Amino acid sequence: MKKTTSTFNRYKKTIAIIEKSNLKNVKTLKQGITISREYLNEFSSLVRSKSFPSKKEEITFFKYQKPYVEGRLQYFKKVHNYLLEKPVSGISKQQKYINNELNKLDSKKCKQLEFVKYYRLNEDKLDHLYFLRGIDQLELFVDTSHHFKDPLFTTSHDFLVSKIIAHDLLIKFYEKELELLKNKNFKTIIEEVKPDIFNDLQWTGTKTELIELIFALNVSGCFRNGNADIKKIVKVCEELFNLDLGNIHKTFNQIKARKKDSTKFLDKLVVSLSKEITFEA
Structure with a gap:
């Protein structure tokens, strides 16, 4: 009809x-x-x-x-x-x-x-x-x-x-x-667990650098001996630093696709810490 x-x-x-x-x-x-x-x-x-x-x-x-x-x-x-x-x-x-x-x-x-x-x-x-x-x-x-x-x-x-x-x-x-x-x-x-001291804690590096650090810490077994949910780690970091990391897996794939310096931020950390240690000595 x-x-x-x-x-x-x-x-x-x-x-x-x-x-x-x-x-x-x-x-x-x-x-x-x-x-x-x-x-x-x-x-x-x-x-x-x-x-x-x-x-x-x-x-x-x-x-x-x-x-x-x-x-x-x-x-x-x-x-x-x-x-x-x-x-x-x-x-x-x-x-x-x-x-x-x-x-x-x-x-x-x-x-x-x-x-x-x-x-x-x-x-x-x-x-x-x-x-x-x-x-x-x-x-x-x-x-x-x-x-x-x-x-x-x-x-x-x-x-x-x-x-x-x-x-x-x-x-x-x-x-x-x-x-x-x-x-x-x-x-x-x-x-409830976030102290007031963290309210003004701001991540001033790039989001890509933070994602590189998160993946490095996770695969190194630093969170629950490597058994932690990566999404939960990311969520904690987003809440802690009050930012949105977006599609972390897409960003990580871009990191892996680098022709060189695939661990650019981690290498930067090593150099910076080495300089600080040398300076202190």
Whole structure:
């Protein structure tokens, strides 16, 4: 049906703006919820007023188009509830809360694992049973709430697809939240152990020189006998000297690609220290 496809394309363009916005803003989420509901109502009116030209188009609508909208409606509502219910303080409490939410999502997915596999593998051999209206076989209804849904705007599995879509979006959102909390916790630890004396400590060499030094110290076994995570060492140096070292591996590759003086900064350190030792003597 051309009208449903046109409406679907309009929704994708409109909701893309919301998804790129700050989804931790309650007003933005409410806007996403409102828009999604409006488009679902528009879909409902279109489907009631006109029949689909073919079974293929009906399957496309109930397998892809309607769940795309309804999945985002569920997603926005879940994130909205998360913002209102999550602990307001304590990084460990917030992390525990998110992990509990992730466990709930995994538990729900396991209950419909066979259909989840069917959908993710993009199979279609049972689409005529799952995504056409009027299939009166109750054993197909894995989501019992569908028994009371509008039969003109519902198939046995379209709502389950929307749940899968919402699930995937929520997983990405929660994982991003955990990563932000992890970084926030790391910065808090750095601030706690960083004495005031380091506040004005400034690295006045080049960033390339610092990266050369970091790699040299790490491969020499100076940090945890060579078992330290290079990213963590870099993060500590960035926090300590209040700078951004950028892509350290790209810079290190440039150092290795030098035709000569590949250890230019280390050689400079040796010369400077030798001069100081000689002077002191």
